[in-house]
Amino acid sequence: MLLITCPATRTDELVADRRIRSVTNHPTHIALHVECPACGSVHVYRTGRKLAAAPAREARIPVPA
Template sequence: MLLITCPVTRTDELVADRRIRSIANHPTHVALHVECPQCGAVHVYRTGRRWEQARTRVADRAAAQSAVDAAVVTARAARVGIPA
């Protein structure tokens, strides 16, 4: 049995193993394609330590980039003479 959260309805569902449609082993994660009993769609759930590390790196990069973007906007505004 698996406990999944349906991304469509945002409800937690207990799913039997027979609802797993396929499993894909990737270098960074394992992907489970699971048929959702709530909405009937097939959702992909990824798991693995490397998958979480990769997601963390991407999130950190995005946060750093948004900080740089904000600094650029502030610098441009100061150069043009727009008050902050």
């Protein structure tokens, strides 16, 4: 179960796992596409590190010569 906030209705909704439509793994976050029971549309929720922190983290990774 997931607790999401619908951006259309601004209500908190408890969502079953079967409502997750897809999961996408990105270098900086994981994106969950969830079907919302309140409005019926699919919303994207991102988890993990903030997107703004990604370039700073990548700049510290040494590149092999």
